[in-house]
Amino acid sequence: MLRILWELRSPATSFRDLQSRCGGMSSSVLAERLTDLRDMGVVHDLPEEGGYGLTDQGHQLLEIMLPLDDWANRWDRRQRKDNK
Template structure:
């Protein structure tokens, strides 16, 4: 459950997504994350470092650790499911609400 608590924190998954292709410095990462506040980004990076999912390289850029890359690869299944879900929501009849919420059972 600790992983779900970590991944449920705002911006954590976005930061991991942005680091998927390699290291980024603080400012470029902040820009890719829609300019989130410096304090929030710093806290989330600290959270990810403490969880051993992100580390700083020799020049000070942030990158996924091997464990972080493993987590990213596991999360890709969720991305694929999310794409299917979005497509299903787009196919709803027009008389159904389009709030982006899951369909009611």
């Protein structure tokens, strides 16, 4: 679910695009996760744009995730530097 939320940080993502961004997650698993995320109120359908997007609560959750992304990027840079 975290990966789906992360990939929805860009506006209006179609099911197929989201599936591709999530490493080819099976369509049944993706559909189930999207249903769960809609039920939680963090994702909503955007029929006009032909995809899915984050609700206000989803954007708040994404903001909470950003420091974790910063940490992961710093860790990755250190790993690459140490492995040279």
